[in-house]
Amino acid sequence: LNNIKKIKSYSSNIFISEKTSVIKTFLQNNKYSKIIILVDNNTKRYCLPLIIDEFDEPNNFEIIEIESGEENKNIKTCIQLWSILSQKNADRKSLLINLGGGVIGDIGGFVASTFKRGIHFINIPTTLLAMVDASIGGKTGVDLDNIKNIIGVFKEPQAVFINLNFLKTLPQRQILSGFAEIIKHGLIANKTYWNTITKSSLSDNSQLNILIKESINIKNNIVKKDPFEKDLRKILNFGHTIGHAIETFALNNSNTDYLLHGEAIAIGLICETFLSTKYLEFDTKDLNSIANFIKSKYNYYHINQSNYPKLIEIMIKDKKNHDDKINFTLIKSIGMPEINIYCSISDIYMALDYYKNIYTNNIEY
């Protein structure tokens, strides 16, 4: 078992290895009646060939393919998947393998957890975002009525298999999307890691490898202490109150450019670091350097001021909030997060303006 790193999650294991035989070993140790691999059109083409040899006979497994994209992460797709599982006579001893990014992991995890009151599933993340974030921690679910992740359950996969070889075919824009979650991990976890992140090159595999392992550890350690997001886990929401709202807004406005999850989170990280200066006396020099670092990696996304109220409306509907208040995780300093901070609408507007100014006028705070 050389070269296989095994990390304990709260109820199973995360394996980090470039050897796909770890999957075979897992399957041999767990006798499943049927194996179903869920893919999208891209992961079928680019990722399935890398692991297909680990499945003994072709009769032993079946493949279900869905269209890629967030717009398919909904209950309609779930119904199709439940029907297919039922037609294929999947039983309680069947295993669903989620081979793909966060969309496949979220929907597959939810479908598996609800089919016949729950069948086992494993995650084989194929995007950077899914490796360092979505595949870990047991959050599964789908979008409904244009609200992201509003239907779902907490259910950990039986195992997660991280293999960096999948990233070879992943478009650069998707790599950057995942990198936003790595930036978030640095900002909430520790200054040393943050410094490593700012100096790392994403095109250098060994440096990327270090970031992936460290980010998995950070996320996993937080989830283990608070699997159902009662308190501590909320620190992972840094950047996500505003980020999610912008992501939802972009998803529902066909006349604006589409945004990837991490691209929206990158904007959220700038805005919420700005709010941290207002509410927790976060250092303004650090704010400007974080914002400029993010600016050096991500393109500008224009949000008209006339759309700010729409964003607030989306934030109020967010499942993290109650009593019409908007709940934030902010940071006192790099590595010192604080949860349950309520920010005023006028300060949120200022944060959105700060984002706009730093990109378009180089105006720092």
Ligand SMILES: NC(=O)c1ccc[n+]([C@@H]2O[C@H](COP(=O)([O-])OP(=O)(O)OC[C@H]3O[C@@H](n4cnc5c(N)ncnc54)[C@H](O)[C@@H]3O)[C@@H](O)[C@H]2O)c1
């Ligand atoms: N459950 C969680 O804790 C959690 C955390 C963060 C994000 N998410 C969710 O994850 C989703 C975003 O995940 P994502 O960024 O992985 O998006 P994704 O699953 O849509 O994948 C991005 C694109 O890359 C393609 N792709 C995947 N792997 C590839 C590969 N190896 N080579 C080439 N193409 C490949 C996919 O087909 C897709 O077109 C969102 O729905 C978000 O809400 C969930």
Ligand SMILES: [Zn+2]
């Ligand atoms: Zn995220």
